[in-house]
Amino acid sequence: MDLTGKVAVVTGSGQGLGLAYASALSRAGARVVVNDINAEAAEQAVKTIRDAGGQAVAEVAAVGSSETADSLVARALDAFGRLDIMVTNAGLLRDRALWNMTDEDFDTVIDVHLRGTFTCARAAVRHFRTAGEGGRLILAGSPAGQRGNFGQTNYAAAKAGIAAMARTWAMECAKARVTVNALIPNAATAMTRSIPFLAPYVDRLDRGEPIPSEIRRALSFGGPEDCAGLVVFLASDSASEVTGQCIGIGGDRLSLWSHPAEIRTSFLNGGWDADAIAESWASGAGERLETYGIPMPTLPATCQGAAG
Numbered sequence: 001m002d003l004t005g006k007v008a009v010v011t012g013s014g015q016g017l018g019l020a021y022a023s024a025l026s027r028a029g030a031r032v033v034v035n036d037i038n039a040e041a042a043e044q045a046v047k048t049i050r051d052a053g054g055q056a057v058a059e060v061a062a063v064g065s066s067e068t069a070d071s072l073v074a075r076a077l078d079a080f081g082r083l084d085i086m087v088t089n090a091g092l093l094r095d096r097a098l099w100n101m102t103d104e105d106f107d108t109v110i111d112v113h114l115r116g117t118f119t120c121a122r123a124a125v126r127h128f129r130t131a132g133e134g135g136r137l138i139l140a141g142s143p144a145g146q147r148g149n150f151g152q153t154n155y156a157a158a159k160a161g162i163a164a165m166a167r168t169w170a171m172e173c174a175k176a177r178v179t180v181n182a183l184i185p186n187a188a189t190a191m192t193r194s195i196p197f198l199a200p201y202v203d204r205l206d207r208g209e210p211i212p213s214e215i216r217r218a219l220s221f222g223g224p225e226d227c228a229g230l231v232v233f234l235a236s237d238s239a240s241e242v243t244g245q246c247i248g249i250g251g252d253r254l255s256l257w258s259h260p261a262e263i264r265t266s267f268l269n270g271g272w273d274a275d276a277i278a279e280s281w282a283s284g285a286g287e288r289l290e291t292y293g294i295p296m297p298t299l300p301a302t303c304q305g306a307a308g
Contacts, residue, residue, distance in 0.1 A: 002029055003025060003030040006029070008086070010033070011116065011120060012036060013042075014038050014044070016224055020224035021089060021231045023048065026052065026054030031055040034059070035090065036058075037090075038060075062112075063090040063119075066122075068120075069124075073124060077127075085135065085235045086121060086138070088140055089140045093194060094155075096153075105154060108154075109154035121180075125176070136178070136239075137173070137181070141163050143248070143294050145162060145163055147294050147295075150293065167244050171244070183234070183249060184246055185250055186227075187227050220252075246259075264285045266284035
């Protein structure tokens with residue numbers, strides 16, 4: 001993968017997945033705009049990339065507003081003269097069950113994840129269309145957005161919206177040769193530490209201990225670096241025909257998520273009233289209901305209690 005001459009913006013790249021993405025893009029030859037709300041983290045990320053022989057600059061700003069999105073594009077153009085790749089990774093959590101979630105909890109997560117993805121993508125695509133050289137939008141989704149997750153009304157809704165935006169923008173941006181994909185990562189980060197059944201494996205990595213191969217497969221769970229190769233691939237010429245997709249990555253697993261689709265249908269001449277639906281439901285369209293929530297796989301006996 002050779003991204004020499006390309007320029008990427010990676011939002012939320014002061015640490016965790018964002019830093020892994022920015023570093024991997026740099027190693028492939030891209031010049032990178034690091035973005036984070038924490039100035040110290042952003043500057044340290046820039047230093048890390050430069051110390052490894054890459055080129056990077058920082059833009060410290062909170063993702064969400066149009067002003068921040070425009071400043072990220074402007075920073076890329078001012079520092080490196082072009083923009084080719086926008087990775088919308090910035091995010092945060094405010095987990096609470098529905099009845100405990102406040103307006104602020106909901107709005108904060110929606111503003112950063114959903115609105116932030118929209119504003120950054122819009123600013124990038126406006127530039128891509130003007131420059132006329134195509135481009136890449138790589139949007140951060142989540143298993144929660146594909147399946148739902150307890151306590152994550154705000155986060156799951158935002159990530160589901162991002163998946164829908166990826167499919168919509170793939171159509172709208174095709175003529176401009178801009179590909180749009182959502183990656184669905186699963187990795188040990190400060191955010192996944194808040195998920196009880198994943199926290200022990202985050203702690204293992206912090207102690208310098210490897211995650212068992214069974215967990216890397218069964219839970220699709222590893223370190224941030226395990227997810228970075230997908231970003232580099234999607235940014236490369238090798239993925240020029242890949243667009244409108246939700247692609248999972250984590251641990252040892254790479255996967256393609258399906259799009260929502262009708263799976264069973266029933267027909268009734270003249271249409272359906274409530275009684276007719278009730279009479280046919282169990283043997284017709286509702287014969288087998290869909291599951292929901294992120295499933296917990298059955299782990300091998302060798303992994304039971306192995307995280308502690």
